Amino acid sequence: GQQLNQSPQSMFIQEGEDVSMNCTSSSIFNTWLWYKQDPGEGPVLLIALYKAGELTSNGRLTAQFGITRKDSFLNISASIPSDVGIYFCAGQGETSGSRLTFGEGTQLTVNP
């Protein structure tokens, strides 16, 4: 089945630093989504990407849909303590309906 490899698994950074994480897939996706999950809560949608090559920003967050349609990255600029959490990428295939395949997650820790 489809698998997503997300890296890194964890990151420890200082406040103010930039962060980059990425996902690669063995299969092509038509949609890439990035979510953030805080403890005890469900994943919250950060950015949705629908077109190969698309680059989309949401405040300090920027994500890109890879040209091969098999990868995506998420950048966070000037990190702040509330960026702490687990970030997930998710891919959606053309025939999978609303079914998402999730990466393993990146645990981000920001030291003030």
Place this chain on the structure above:
Amino acid sequence: KAGVTQTPRYLIKTRGQQVTLSCSPISGHRSVSWYQQTPGQGLQFLFEYFSETQRNKGNFPGRFSGRQFSNSRSEMNVSTLELGDSALYLCASSLVGRNSPLHFGNGTRLTVT
């Protein structure tokens, strides 16, 4: 606009029992999906419902079932609970069609003892 609402938030059950979890989607969203989240397996797709019909199903045993009502609200049921069913069960809703991302609720934390 209210988000996806899941009840209950926490549940403790004993092996062999069954459980029903409830999900109310965002108003206007007609597609509802369920996911299981565990530390070992991550987020795994259970099933998707649209117009009261199961549209897609993940690789889970038949003990896991669901349904959707005419108002788009959904329930999932797990029968003959096993210890390994302990997990966070997440419901997500979306509009129908392309470019309609999933929005998740805060989940039901199920503990099986």
